[in-house]
Amino acid sequence: MARTEFNAAPASISVQNLTVTYPNGFTAVKDASFALDAGTICALVGVNGSGKSTIFKAIMGFVRPTSGVVKLCGLPVAEALKNNIVAYVPQSEDVDWNFPVLVETVVMMGRYGHMNFLRIPSRLDRRKVDEALERVGMSDYRHRQIGELSGGQKKRVFLARSLAQGGRIILLDEPFTGVDVKTEAAIIGLLRELRDSGHLMLVSTHDLGSIPEFCDQVVLINRSVLAAGPTAETFTRDNLERTFGGVLRNRQFGGTGPDRDDDRGQFTVISDDERPLVLLGERRSQRQDEET
Numbered sequence: 076m077a078r079t080e081f082n083a084a085p086a087s088i089s090v091q092n093l094t095v096t097y098p099n100g101f102t103a104v105k106d107a108s109f110a111l112d113a114g115t116i117c118a119l120v121g122v123n124g125s126g127k128s129t130i131f132k133a134i135m136g137f138v139r140p141t142s143g144v145v146k147l148c149g150l151p152v153a154e155a156l157k158n159n160i161v162a163y164v165p166q167s168e169d170v171d172w173n174f175p176v177l178v179e180t181v182v183m184m185g186r187y188g189h190m191n192f193l194r195i196p197s198r199l200d201r202r203k204v205d206e207a208l209e210r211v212g213m214s215d216y217r218h219r220q221i222g223e224l225s226g227g228q229k230k231r232v233f234l235a236r237s238l239a240q241g242g243r244i245i246l247l248d249e250p251f252t253g254v255d256v257k258t259e260a261a262i263i264g265l266l267r268e269l270r271d272s273g274h275l276m277l278v279s280t281h282d283l284g285s286i287p288e289f290c291d292q293v294v295l296i297n298r299s300v301l302a303a304g305p306t307a308e309t310f311t312r313d314n315l316e317r318t319f320g321g322v323l324r325n326r327q328f329g330g331t332g333p334d335r336d337d338d339r340g341q342f343t344v345i346s347d348d349e350r351p352l353v354l355l356g357e358r359r360s361q362r363q364d365e366e367t
């Protein structure tokens with residue numbers, strides 16, 4: 076099939092029985108499977124060290140599966156990368172912010188895969204960079220050094236790079252870390268727009284509170300996939316307890332007043348690292364009744 080026909084395929088990620096064992100013999104991901112389609116925002120959720128970044132690396136072709144298969148838009152990873160199908164917004168800690176580079180140059184890097192080895196930008200490349208900067212509201216910062224920007228502005232620049240690249244699959248590693256609530260809302264708004272235009276986004280996050288707000292699907296992992304599916308069915312207290320075990324901070328309030336029945340007014344706060352998830356009208360579990 077010609078490359079242009081592949082490029083027209085709707086966004087999809089298929090991870091089938093993925094196992095990744097690092098050269099030191101440690102198996103970070105074991106027999107993980109999930110599938111996602113176009114027009115989706117999916118959260119990838121798990122404790123520190125559960126294998127989220129390893130799954131990202133396998134999707135980006137940075138690590139080779141020990142066994143199993145990853146396909147993007149129906150293509151093997153290497154082929155999908157050649158076709159600029161997948162873009163990556165890194166974790167802030169993974170970037171050397173002291174490296175002197177202009178905002179517009181970072182965004183132009185998203186176009187490198189579309190250029191020949193001389194990397195001379197065409198009119199189209201420049202237009203895509205302008206459009207991407209405009210879309211994330213960072214046009215006025217294009218001549219600034221990336222290291223001079225705030226955490227939220229840096230995130231938006233890297234999101235612009237992935238937009239300039241034109242990937243239909245976007246991987247976002249901890250997009251809300253170090254970002255204020257207003258910028259988080261702006262990023263979520265942008266991700267929703269991209270979803271509506273057929274993009275597929277996989278978002279690694281510890282920000283449990285925001286997941287029901289903007290993610291249609293959730294994949295819960297701890298080396299293997301514990302649960303995967305639509306947020307309403309999958310992002311449940313039972314599954315979160317299985318995923319986080321003792322790491323999760325879990326508090327329950329309300330429902331004890333004389334004018335309340337067992338459920339009404341009761342809510343549970345579940346928190347990993349960042350913004351807590353609040354579940355309304357939950358009954359206390361037997362185990363927690365015994366603990367208190």
Ligand SMILES: Nc1ncnc2c1ncn2[C@@H]1O[C@H](COP(=O)(O)OP(=O)(O)OP(=O)(O)O)[C@@H](O)[C@H]1O
Pocket residue numbers: 097098099101102103121122123124125126127128129130
């Ligand atoms: N290059 C490597 N060689 C050996 N082990 C590794 C390597 N990279 C990661 N690991 C191990 O694999 C496991 C999964 O790591 P990974 O970075 O995928 O987790 P994560 O879920 O992204 O964690 P976090 O939430 O802290 O970012 C960890 O135990 C980690 O120590």
